[in-house]
Amino acid sequence: MMQHTVHITPESVVVDGKVLSHQEKGAALLTELYRKHIGDYPKFFKMDTLCRLGFVASELLLQVEGAERFVPREDRAVVFFNRNASLQADTTYQATIQDPENFYPSPAAFVYTLPNIVTGEIAIRNKYYGETLFLVIENNDPNIISRQLENTFQDPQTQSILGGWLDCTDENHFEAQIFLIFKS
Amino acid sequence: MIVKVSDNIISPLGISTAENYTTVKAGRSELKRHDGLWNLPEPFTASLMPREAVNEMATQWHLDEAYTFFEKMIILSAAKALEPTDIDPSSEKVLFILSTTKGNVFLLDKRETGFPKERVRLGMAAKQMTDYFHNPNTPIVVSNACISGVCAQIQAMRELESGHFDYVITVGADVQSVFIVSGFQSFKALSVEPCKPFDAQRCGLNLGDAAATIIYTRKDQVEDTDWVAIRGAIRNDANHISGPSRTGEGSYRALQAVLDDVSPDKIAFINAHGTATLYNDEMESVAIERAGLSNIPVNGLKGYYGHTMGAAGILETILSMQAVDDHTILATKGFETIGVTHPLVLSNQNQTTEKHAFIKLLSGFGGCNAALLMAKGGEL
Numbered sequence: 330m331m332q333h334t335v336h337i338t339p340e341s342v343v344v345d346g347k348v349l350s351h352q353e354k355g356a357a358l359l360t361e362l363y364r365k366h367i368g369d370y371p372k373f374f375k376m377d378t379l380c381r382l383g384f385v386a387s388e389l390l391l392q393v394e395g396a397e398r399f400v401p402r403e404d405r406a407v408v409f410f411n412r413n414a415s416l417q418a419d420t421t422y423q424a425t426i427q428d429p430e431n432f433y434p435s436p437a438a439f440v441y442t443l444p445n446i447v448t449g450e451i452a453i454r455n456k457y458y459g460e461t462l463f464l465v466i467e468n469n470d471p472n473i474i475s476r477q478l479e480n481t482f483q484d485p486q487t488q489s490i491l492g493g494w495l496d497c498t499d500e501n502h503f504e505a506q507i508f509l510i511f512k513s
Numbered sequence: 514m515i516v517k518v519s520d521n522i523i524s525p526l527g528i529s530t531a532e533n534y535t536t537v538k539a540g541r542s543e544l545k546r547h548d549g550l551w552n553l554p555e556p557f558t559a560s561l562m563p564r565e566a567v568n569e570m571a572t573q574w575h576l577d578e579a580y581t582f583f584e585k586m587i588i589l590s591a592a593k594a595l596e597p598t599d600i601d602p603s604s605e606k607v608l609f610i611l612s613t614t615k616g617n618v619f620l621l622d623k624r625e626t627g628f629p630k631e632r633v634r635l636g637m638a639a640k641q642m643t644d645y646f647h648n649p650n651t652p653i654v655v656s657n658a659c660i661s662g663v664c665a666q667i668q669a670m671r672e673l674e675s676g677h678f679d680y681v682i683t684v685g686a687d688v689q690s691v692f693i694v695s696g697f698q699s700f701k702a703l704s705v706e707p708c709k710p711f712d713a714q715r716c717g718l719n720l721g722d723a724a725a726t727i728i729y730t731r732k733d734q735v736e737d738t739d740w741v742a743i744r745g746a747i748r749n750d751a752n753h754i755s756g757p758s759r760t761g762e763g764s765y766r767a768l769q770a771v772l773d774d775v776s777p778d779k780i781a782f783i784n785a786h787g788t789a790t791l792y793n794d795e796m797e798s799v800a801i802e803r804a805g806l807s808n809i810p811v812n813g814l815k816g817y818y819g820h821t822m823g824a825a826g827i828l829e830t831i832l833s834m835q836a837v838d839d840h841t842i843l844a845t846k847g848f849e850t851i852g853v854t855h856p857l858v859l860s861n862q863n864q865t866t867e868k869h870a871f872i873k874l875l876s877g878f879g880g881c882n883a884a885l886l887m888a889k890g891g892e893l
Contacts, residue, residue: 407749414635419633423622439699449754458749458750458751462664467651473653477653483675
């Protein structure tokens with residue numbers, strides 16, 4: 330059973346079907362959403378685009394869920410899907426090693442070159458000790474996604490999943506289409 | 514029950530499971546120091562696959578230069594796992610799951626012009642494999658850092674349990690590149706010496722190339738010789754994106770979940786992640802003690818292969834099954850003196866066992882941890 334949805338693109342933010350007003354676009358939109366609706370988690374500014382997107386989208390989603398926040402729990406999984414894995418972070422890191430004359434591999438950039446880091450960021454923020462998983466598929470195929478999410482409930486601990494599509498190609502091009510789904 | 518049908522390992526230690534097992538049991542490794550390789554300014558020690566050997570094998574399987582080295586590795590490993598079976602990989606009842614962290618990441622280098630750039634997408638790399646086998650299903654790629662190989666097996670179990678497929682071909686692989694080596698070097702995570710899992714002198718990990726495949730199916734009647742995937746679990750530390758939890762939180766919880774009500778006496782050994790970094794090995798010792806498993810032998814295989822990333826969970830599960838079949842607990846190569854604060858039962862010599870089950874344990878960036886309980890004959 331799906332409850333609550335958040336859809337963010339570089340131009341629009343829709344929470345539970347209602348358009349959220351904003352001034353900015355692209356990378357600046359994520360910062361605007363952070364400042365207006367969250368504001369108490371400066372680690373946001375260290376994150377790569379995929380993590381910023383997932384963090385902001387999950388915060389908006391959990392705000393409309395309205396349940397008590399930050400209580401340690403193991404019964405909620407975080408499962409995301411996308412097409413481009415950690416492409417934006419990979420490209421950023423590649424730039425630090427591209428030129429042999431100016432070779433400065435950056436650990437701060439390298440740490441984000443795994444798509445599942447965003448699931449960890451959300452687990453840390455919310456004290457979720459449950460399953461975290463990142464799957465890559467070529468297309469945003471609702472049949473494959475719902476099959477995988479249904480499979481996730483085979484873990485007897487898992488009662489709900491914060492999940493969905495979370496993709497970005499660079500800091501200004503991204504899409505989050507995420508939701509909460511409860512075991513039926 | 515979910516049962517293993519076939520498996521394969523392609524690594525610098527051999528191109529079949531049997532070759533790999535025999536070599537590991539004999540204590541050999543291909544971990545070598547590389548100075549100036551790929552123009553990297555710092556030396557590193559890694560277990561690298563000879564490219565010529567892969568290319569030669571690829572030609573025999575009609576894989577031409579249109580395939581990248583990574584794609585050749587995954588296709589060859591799957592093909593060799595399929596070879597002794599009568600499974601039709603082109604059937605819609607067969608699913609491919611790929612476990613990898615970086616796939617064809619080398620294509621991001623602007624100097625690489627030999628392949629379409631879209632192949633840097635993990636789904637496109639996986640599609641080269643499903644197209645080769647004429648498989649109609651969208652391959653699922655698990656990219657969950659260093660625990661991907663166990664996550665892929667857990668996904669395979671779930672897909673079979675829910676009856677969507679008759680066979681799942683679970684392939685794990687990563688191949689080393691400037692991108693990966695320089696990244697781990699920047700993290701100060703690499704040892705320039707062969708790694709020393711759980712040792713007092715351990716000073717970091719080594720990297721390695723490998724591809725490994727396990728094919729799973731669902732079976733109602735299990736034979737004594739069948740390997741059964743009993744339970745898997747994935748848990749997060751909720752602590753730090755690149756440092757393990759001091760309380761081993763996620764690893765402990767994953768261990769607890771797979772053990773459930775199984776008596777620890779039934780477990781021959783825990784095949785740990787054992788990367789030989791200070792923090793990983795210490796964290797695993799905390800998690801194993803908290804789970805009440807301190808008396809169970811622990812081993813780690815990174816001293817033979819280095820850290821093979823997306824392959825590790827599958828490769829190490831296969832070798833552990835082989836070891837139990839051979840009544841053996843494989844030695845932890847590189848280990849000499851215990852260097853974790855919570856004592857573990859470790860040895861750098863092969864030991865014998867008559868037990869039939871083991872736990873595969875992994876941890877990775879993003880605070881993720883996974884455990885998998887495997888039992889021969891399925892009874893615990």
